[in-house]
Amino acid sequence: MKVFDSIGSVRSFLNDKRRQGSQIGLVPTMGSLHKGHFNLIKLAAKNNNIVVVSIFVNPTQFNKKEDLQNYPRDLDKDIKALENIGCQAVFVPSEREMYPSNRTLTFEVGYIGKIMEGKFRPGHFAGVALIVTKLFNVIAPNYAYFGQKDLQQLVLIKNLVRELNFDLEIVEVPTVREASGLAMSSRNQRLNGQEKNLAANIYKGLQILKNKIVSGIGLETSISETKEFYKNVEGFDLEYLEIVRKSDLLPISKFNSDIETALCVAGYVADVRLLDNLCINPKV
Known part of the structure; x- marks a missing residue:
């Protein structure tokens, strides 16, 4: 398993794999990995030659500073957990790598930005749309895997793929729950x-x-x-x-x-x- 922290290095690795005929699956995450993430990764590993897991706590999707600060992080533990479950590449960019200075572009996500999560977390889905678009452009996967637990995000991303004509397929994976029924998060x-x-x-x-x-x-x-x-x-x-x-x-x-x-x-x-x-x- 290889770990990349720059766009150029992960692109170069994946371009080589494509030339060899590899099919690529992407599992985007914000880290603090759990069984729900592992389920996505194992499914991706069954259907692709190369599985890329991205770990990036995306600041643009947090509408409250304290929520971003309190989001759990343990990168070393996450990387260790990925070593034997079918992941060939981990992409762990810095904030500066994903968001160069003087950023000017934003996303307008329509009515989804005004209902439920969009209503209570202003700007959240604009941030999700931006980072997912960046990851799709960097990784260029054949398939991308998302859990049904974040259903509203999933619907947004399906819209994004359709409207921006991304050449990839979104795979929706059922929610993984603890024995109590609590959705894993x-x-x-x-x-x-x-x-x-x-x-x-x-x-x-x-x-x-x-x-x-x-x-x-x-x-x-x-x-x-x-x-x-x-x-x-x-x-x-x-x-x-x-x-x-x-x-x-x-x-x-x-x-x-x-x-x-x-x-x-x-x-x-x-x-x-x-x-x-x-x-x-x-x-x-």
Whole structure:
């Protein structure tokens, strides 16, 4: 496994591999790797000759300075964990490498920047779009792998690939959960055992909401009753709970079993912001 910290060096390595006929898979991360990341990497390794894992805590997608400062980092541990799971290259650029001085370009991400995560984290998705575009240009993968846990990011990136005509395929991978149901996230490292148990109620609430919807209870009532459940979870501060069409994140007024629906939630446990989603698949 090779570790690269410059755009030129990783490009040169990958260009050589392409000339040899290699297919390249990319797994973008911000480090603090966990089983969810490893699942993405192992899948990429099954389907590609070369797997590149990028590790870069992207400052442009944080709308709060303290959130960026508190994001967990352990690069040495991450690199060691990648040595035997099918990763051939790790790209660990500095902020200066990815963002030269006098940067002037920004992204306008449309309505996605105004709903749910976009509404509560102004500028977040513009930063995501910018760094993902940079990584796609640097790595030029055949496939890029993203977890369904960050569904809103996933929809944005699919739009990005389509509208900017990137010659690659996005692979969506199901959320990996802890035994309690808590979606695996690097941010979970900031929670103690008691807080993790509390945070497991986030997924429990989504399951309650799903059961209400599929049983025929109206969306407004289902949302209201599930919000009441969250309200009674002491130590959890709900930020939003939305029912949307999975393909484009637009809200729906009535459940249709023929259309894939996403239940999206975000909130705080202690001072750690967590998000999750649960999808209701169409009837086959």
